[in-house]
Amino acid sequence: MADTIVFTRGVPPTEAFPTDELAQCFDAALRADTAVVLQYGQQPGYPALRRQLAEEYGVAEKEVLIGNGSLQLQDLVAAYLVRPGATVLTEQPSYDRAIGTFRRRGAKTIGIPIEPDGIDIARLEAEVQRQVPAFLYLVPDFQNPAGATLSLEKRRAVVDLAVRYGFWVIEDVPYRKLRYQGEDLPLLRSIDPSRIITMSSFSKLLSPGIRVGFMLAPAELIAAVTRTGEDTYLSPVLPTQAAVAEYIRRGWLQPNIEKLKALYRPRWQAMVSATRQHLAGAQIFAPDGGFFVSVMLPEGANYAGLVARAKDIGLVLTPGQAFFADADQGELPDGERFVRLPFCAVTPAQIDEGVRRLASLL
Numbered sequence: 001m002a003d004t005i006v007f008t009r010g011v012p013p014t015e016a017f018p019t020d021e022l023a024q025c026f027d028a029a030l031r032a033d034t035a036v037v038l039q040y041g042q043q044p045g046y047p048a049l050r051r052q053l054a055e056e057y058g059v060a061e062k063e064v065l066i067g068n069g070s071l072q073l074q075d076l077v078a079a080y081l082v083r084p085g086a087t088v089l090t091e092q093p094s095y096d097r098a099i100g101t102f103r104r105r106g107a108k109t110i111g112i113p114i115e116p117d118g119i120d121i122a123r124l125e126a127e128v129q130r131q132v133p134a135f136l137y138l139v140p141d142f143q144n145p146a147g148a149t150l151s152l153e154k155r156r157a158v159v160d161l162a163v164r165y166g167f168w169v170i171e172d173v174p175y176r177k178l179r180y181q182g183e184d185l186p187l188l189r190s191i192d193p194s195r196i197i198t199m200s201s202f203s204k205l206l207s208p209g210i211r212v213g214f215m216l217a218p219a220e221l222i223a224a225v226t227r228t229g230e231d232t233y234l235s236p237v238l239p240t241q242a243a244v245a246e247y248i249r250r251g252w253l254q255p256n257i258e259k260l261k262a263l264y265r266p267r268w269q270a271m272v273s274a275t276r277q278h279l280a281g282a283q284i285f286a287p288d289g290g291f292f293v294s295v296m297l298p299e300g301a302n303y304a305g306l307v308a309r310a311k312d313i314g315l316v317l318t319p320g321q322a323f324f325a326d327a328d329q330g331e332l333p334d335g336e337r338f339v340r341l342p343f344c345a346v347t348p349a350q351i352d353e354g355v356r357r358l359a360s361l362l
């Protein structure tokens with residue numbers, strides 16, 4: 001269908017890439033530091049970028065590991081921390097690839113329901129009391145897929161539980177700098193870093209293709225995960241890390257983030273208002289930033305076979321079930337009731353038309 005509207009792609013549109021600037025930075029980085037950039041080595045990451053990140057987050061360099069995208073770092077952390085019989089807790093719903101990664105590493109992956117202000121703390125504590133997990137995986141800012149942001153009170157409660165019961169928390173924050181309104185809430189690590197692994201990446205701020213992601217954690221954990229990484233890929237991809245370091249050195253990152261926000265803000269506004277207007281009976285998660293709005297359709301809505309019926313009228317949706325880990329209590333919610341609506345790669349006109357089509361199916 002010529003005017004098919006695609007609501008599946010949680011990726012930056014091609015026009016968002018700073019292509020010329022990145023090309024200049026690649027050229028400069030390769031020529032300026034050839035012996036390092038084109039060689040094996042630097043297992044914890046390209047030194048200049050590691051220094052820049054350490055400075056930005058107020059940590060020591062030995063608390064920073066840069067790898068080939070943050071998903072690979074999640075996988076390495078899971079490979080290191082998950083022991084036979086271990087559980088990993090996530091929000092419910094959660095980032096589908098993270099759930100898949102943790103399961104592949106052998107963890108029983110259990111989802112704790114998410115509310116508009118983040119994970120349900122009482123359900124989280126009940127599950128932790130049943131079994132202390134290897135770690136809890138959270139996307140506290142503009143969550144993928146739901147769009148929820150963890151409140152300050154809940155941030156404190158999560159950190160308190162992690163310290164009291166002794167489990168790790170991954171705070172995965174790739175969307176944090178794409179805030180379209182309101183004020184930043186503190187990172188979990190700024191409340192107490194002792195049990196926190198912070199992950200982020202340049203995929204949403206520069207380009208996913210460069211595969212530059214990073215994690216911040218206590219030095220011993222960084223050293224252990226670095227060894228797992230070295231055993232897996234020998235050295236990380238240094239040319240892209242060096243190009244990012246050069247991009248930051250030139251002072252280009254913040255202006256690029258401002259450009260992205262100017263591009264995405266009208267799309268975000270269009271998605272928030274279209275869902276409120278056309279899907280009034282649904283529970284709508286409308287974040288202050290990021291890539292996603294989501295809706296939980298009412299139980300009485302006609303959502304059976306939704307993805308296939310949407311395709312027939314030129315609307316491509318992601319099946320909701322992929323975002324659900326095992327249930328902590330009772331039945332798993334029907335995944336088809338949950339619809340993730342990424343707005344960054346579609347225009348406001350497409351967004352309005354797509355949400356109208358979705359509403360017409362219910």
Ligand SMILES: Cc1ncc(COP(=O)(O)O)c(C=O)c1O
Pocket residue numbers: 010068069070071072095139144172174200201202203208211212213
């Ligand atoms: C919450 C979250 N974490 C991690 C990633 C993967 O990031 P990277 O490209 O750095 O591997 C994504 C990508 O969509 C994401 O939404």
